[in-house]
Amino acid sequence: MANERITSLQVAKGAGVSQSAVSRVFTPGASASKTTREKVLRAANELGYRPNILARAMITGKSRIIGLVVAYLENQFYPLAVERLSVALQAKGYHVLVFMASQEIEGVEDVMKEILDYQVDGIVLASVSMSSDLATRCNDHGVPVVLFNRDQDDEHMCSVTTDNYQGSREIAAHFAQIGHTRIGYIAGFEGATTQRDRELGFRDA
Structure with missing residues (x-):
C-alpha cells in the first residue's frame, strides 16, 4: 500500500x-x-x-518533550529567551511544547494538569508561579519543575532568576548618591516575586 x-x-x-x-x-x-x-x-x-516518537516514549518512559508555560509575550525579553531555550534544548535532543497561561495561580494549575497528560520530561514556568500541592504532584510523577524569572519557596522547584532585590537597591542608591531626592518607582505585576523583591530593594536603599 x-x-x-x-x-x-x-x-x-x-x-x-x-x-x-x-x-x-x-x-x-x-x-x-x-x-x-x-x-x-x-x-x-x-x-x-x-x-515514531510517541511509540518510543511509551517504551522508554521518556518523551524528550519539555513543557514551557508562559503568561505573556508582549515583553520582548521573553520571545528571545524562549527562542534561546528552545535552540539549546533541541541541541540536546529535546523538543519544547509551549502553553499559554494567565499570571494567576488558578490559570497555571489548569494548564499544568494538561501538560502532565503529555508525559513531559520537565516543565519550565516563565514568569508564572504554581501551588505547592501541584509542585509536589509533579515531583511525585518524577517531573522536575524550573521557574524562570520567578522565585518561590518550595523545595520541589528550582529557579533561574536575577538578584532583583540587590539590583533595585543599587539603582536607587546610585540615584541618591548623585543628588536625586525625589525618585519614582514604577511597579510591575503585584503578584510577582520579581516585583516584590525590586520594591523591597528600592525601599531599603
Missing part, C-alpha cells in the same frame, strides 16, 4: 543491520558507529522512514 508506514525493521533489513542498531541511530545520545549510522540513515532516507 502506498500509505503503509515504514517500520524500523524494514530499515534494518535495508541497511543490513539489527533493529536495535536502527533504534540507537535515532535515539539522541545513543552510541552507533559512523558506518552503521551512514547505512541506517541512507536506508531510512530511501524508504522514507521517520521514527
Whole structure:
C-alpha cells in the first residue's frame, strides 16, 4: 500500500543491520558507529522512514518533550529567551511544547494538569508561579519543575532568576548618591516575586 508506514525493521533489513542498531541511530545520545549510522540513515532516507516518537516514549518512559508555560509575550525579553531555550534544548535532543497561561495561580494549575497528560520530561514556568500541592504532584510523577524569572519557596522547584532585590537597591542608591531626592518607582505585576523583591530593594536603599 502506498500509505503503509515504514517500520524500523524494514530499515534494518535495508541497511543490513539489527533493529536495535536502527533504534540507537535515532535515539539522541545513543552510541552507533559512523558506518552503521551512514547505512541506517541512507536506508531510512530511501524508504522514507521517520521514527515514531510517541511509540518510543511509551517504551522508554521518556518523551524528550519539555513543557514551557508562559503568561505573556508582549515583553520582548521573553520571545528571545524562549527562542534561546528552545535552540539549546533541541541541541540536546529535546523538543519544547509551549502553553499559554494567565499570571494567576488558578490559570497555571489548569494548564499544568494538561501538560502532565503529555508525559513531559520537565516543565519550565516563565514568569508564572504554581501551588505547592501541584509542585509536589509533579515531583511525585518524577517531573522536575524550573521557574524562570520567578522565585518561590518550595523545595520541589528550582529557579533561574536575577538578584532583583540587590539590583533595585543599587539603582536607587546610585540615584541618591548623585543628588536625586525625589525618585519614582514604577511597579510591575503585584503578584510577582520579581516585583516584590525590586520594591523591597528600592525601599531599603
